Amino acid sequence: MLESRLSEEARTALSRYSNGKAVQTLLPLWLQFEAFLQSRGTLPSSIPDIAEDSLRAYATFLDYGDRHVDDALVALSAVLLVCLHAGYNARILRSIVIPRIRRPVQNRQWDAFRARTYQRLEYSQFARSRRRRAEDEARAGDPARIEDSLT
Known part of the structure; x- marks a missing residue:
């Protein structure tokens, strides 16, 4: 060929x-x-x-x-x-x-x-990430947890 x-x-x-x-x-x-x-x-x-x-x-x-x-x-x-x-x-x-x-x-x-073409995240995914971020900030700023982890 x-x-x-x-x-x-x-x-x-x-x-x-x-x-x-x-x-x-x-x-x-x-x-x-x-x-x-x-x-x-x-x-x-x-x-x-x-x-x-x-x-x-x-x-x-x-x-x-x-x-x-x-x-x-x-x-x-x-x-x-x-x-x-x-x-x-x-x-x-x-x-x-x-x-x-x-x-x-x-x-x-x-x-x-x-x-997949780009689609906006659903509201539930936004809410879940906001909730997770709030929980992480609460854990990081809780003074009782910080003292417990040091002792």
């Missing part, structure tokens, strides 16, 4: 900075990005010529596509790594992120992070 110019450039950049295992792992993710570029009709001649808007559109595509959050992050990271090793502007690459905000979910067990 003939590789496109972008794929050859990506393979060269990856093999220059890492071992063959990394090339085998990251190149399929790059090919997915290249297929995305072809579907948009914008296939540049080299990796540094890829438009910043195309990278942002790919991040949005990964975010709202039917895939797990971790898979989207790995796919975007692989594309950004290839671009970085191929000489793309690092300042632009630092600004490419998956659009939705991720935050830890309270009382999580298996999932480290869940994709």
Whole structure:
């Protein structure tokens, strides 16, 4: 199968900075990005010529596509790594992120992070934190407790 110019450039950049295992792992993710570029009709001649808007559109595509959050992050990271090793502007690459905000979910067990858009805290969570802060201040300022802890 003939590789496109972008794929050859990506393979060269990856093999220059890492071992063959990394090339085998990251190149399929790059090919997915290249297929995305072809579907948009914008296939540049080299990796540094890829438009910043195309990278942002790919991040949005990964975010709202039917895939797990971790898979989207790995796919975007692989594309950004290839671009970085191929000489793309690092300042632009630092600004490419998956659009939705991720935050830890309270009382999580298996999932480290869940994709959620930012929402205000519920009143009960505000009240609980205020109550906890008041209890801590009361414990810290209680002179009887301080004397008991010293003796």
